[in-house]
Amino acid sequence: MWTLSLGFLQLGGLLGGGSSPVDLIVYILLTVVSFAVVFMYGQRIQAYSALRDVRINLEKLQGLKDRSRKEAIDYMTTNMKAPKDVQQRVDQVLEYFTIMPVDMDPSGIVGKIEHVTNQQDDRIRAELKSIAPQADPVQLSVEQNILEVATSLNLLFKIVRHFYIQGQKTKSIYIIVQLQMILPMVIQEADALTSAIEAFKLAQPIGDGLGPIVAGKLMVGKEKTTIERETVYAKNEYKGRSIIALKAEGPMGTVGRPHIGVEKILNDQTNKISTIIMVDAALKLEGESTGEVAEGVGAAIGGIGTEKFRIEAAATQKDIPMYAIVVKQSLIDAISVMRKEIAEATDKVVERIHRLIEEKTKEGDTILLVGVGNTLGVSQ
Amino acid sequence: MAQMFPSIGEKRPKMPVFTIEECPSCGTKTKRAFKFGDYVYKEGGECAKCHAKTLITMVYAELIQVK
Ligand SMILES: [Zn+2]
Numbered sequence: 259m260w261t262l263s264l265g266f267l268q269l270g271g272l273l274g275g276g277s278s279p280v281d282l283i284v285y286i287l288l289t290v291v292s293f294a295v296v297f298m299y300g301q302r303i304q305a306y307s308a309l310r311d312v313r314i315n316l317e318k319l320q321g322l323k324d325r326s327r328k329e330a331i332d333y334m335t336t337n338m339k340a341p342k343d344v345q346q347r348v349d350q351v352l353e354y355f356t357i358m359p360v361d362m363d364p365s366g367i368v369g370k371i372e373h374v375t376n377q378q379d380d381r382i383r384a385e386l387k388s389i390a391p392q393a394d395p396v397q398l399s400v401e402q403n404i405l406e407v408a409t410s411l412n413l414l415f416k417i418v419r420h421f422y423i424q425g426q427k428t429k430s431i432y433i434i435v436q437l438q439m440i441l442p443m444v445i446q447e448a449d450a451l452t453s454a455i456e457a458f459k460l461a462q463p464i465g466d467g468l469g470p471i472v473a474g475k476l477m478v479g480k481e482k483t484t485i486e487r488e489t490v491y492a493k494n495e496y497k498g499r500s501i502i503a504l505k506a507e508g509p510m511g512t513v514g515r516p517h518i519g520v521e522k523i524l525n526d527q528t529n530k531i532s533t534i535i536m537v538d539a540a541l542k543l544e545g546e547s548t549g550e551v552a553e554g555v556g557a558a559i560g561g562i563g564t565e566k567f568r569i570e571a572a573a574t575q576k577d578i579p580m581y582a583i584v585v586k587q588s589l590i591d592a593i594s595v596m597r598k599e600i601a602e603a604t605d606k607v608v609e610r611i612h613r614l615i616e617e618k619t620k621e622g623d624t625i626l627l628v629g630v631g632n633t634l635g636v637s638q
Numbered sequence: 639m640a641q642m643f644p645s646i647g648e649k650r651p652k653m654p655v656f657t658i659e660e661c662p663s664c665g666t667k668t669k670r671a672f673k674f675g676d677y678v679y680k681e682g683g684e685c686a687k688c689h690a691k692t693l694i695t696m697v698y699a700e701l702i703q704v705k
Contacts, residue, residue: 461677463698471696478693546645588648589646597698600698636678
C-alpha cells in the first residue's frame, strides 16, 4: 500500500502539486472514479467511438453514391441528348425495386424469378428510351450499366445509414460493432463499383468481357444469327469439328440471354451438339494472380442462378458434358477496363479450347462454345 | 466461406488504354492509344505495310511504370 501511494505521490509531483495527504486522497479518488467510469460506461464509450468511425465511412459512401448519380445524369444530358431536367426521373429509377417471388414452395421458382427480372430489365430500358429517344443502343446500354452501379451504391448507402441510425438510437454496441466490422469491405466494394463507371462511359471492354472476346474470335467474318434478344451465334470449324460460338451481341454493354440461346441450340435437332464449353471470368481469391486460367466442369456462368439452372437442365436432359474455362480476376478488374494480363489470357484460353476439343471430341462432332460475360466494347 | 468474400482488388491507378490493330493478310500488329469509339473486332485503319483493312483485336489498359 505504501509503495502504491508513493507512486501516486511522485506522479502528483510531476503535475506540480506537493506531496500532501490531500493529493493522496485526490489520486485515490480519481483512480476509483475512472475505474467506475470504465466499468459502467466502457461499452458506451466504445460505442461512441465506433459510431464515429461508422459516420466517417458513411459520409464517404454518400460521396460515392452522389458521384455515381451525377455521372448517370451527366451521361444522359451530354451523350444521350436527354433534356436538362432528368434529375427527377433518374432519382425515380434509382429507387426502383424488384420484389422477388416467394420461395416457400420452390417448385417452378426459376421461371418466376426470370419473369420478374426480365420485367425489371424491360422497365428500365423503356424508361431510358422514353427519357432519351435519340440515344443509340450502345449509349442506352452504357447508361443502364452506370445506373446499375448508381442503384447498388444507393442501396448500400441506405442500408448502412439505416443501421447507423439504429445504432445511434439504441446505443447498442452489438449493432454498431457489426456494422463497423463489415464497413471496410463495403467501402472497398463501393470504390470498385465507382471505378467501373470510367470504363462504361468510354464503352471500353471490361474484365468480364473476356468470355465474349474469346467467343468473338471464332465469330469474326462469319455469318451471325440472332437467336435471342441481344444474343448471337456463328458457325466455325476446327480440325474437322463444327463449332457454334455464342455470345451476347456487342459492342453494347449487355450479357444477353445465353441460357435461352443454349436451350434453343441444344433443342434444335439439326445441331447434334456433343460438347458444351463455357468461358467466363471468375472472381479470384486473395493471393491468386490476375489472368490465371483454370479449367473445370460444369456451367460457368454467374448471376442469380436462373441462367445457370436452364443451361444445366438442358445439358442434363440431353446428357451433354459441360466443360468450363475461367480466367481469374478481382472484382475491380472484372468491372473496370480490361487489364493487359486478362487480355493476354484470351490466347491461352483459345489454346485450351483447342486442346479440349482435340481430347474430348472426335471429327464430325459439333461443339457449342459459350462466351459468358458483359460484351461492352466487344463486337463479333 | 472465402467464395463469399472474393478479392475486391487493389485500387487501380489511372492506366493508359491501348488499342491493338491486326492486319489479317500480313499479320502486322500495331499498338496505339485508345480512341473513343474503338471496340474489339471493329474494322481498323489501313495496314501500313500492305494497305489491307486491319481489325481491332484488343483493347486493354496497361500499367506503365514511371521511374
Ligand atoms: Zn498488312
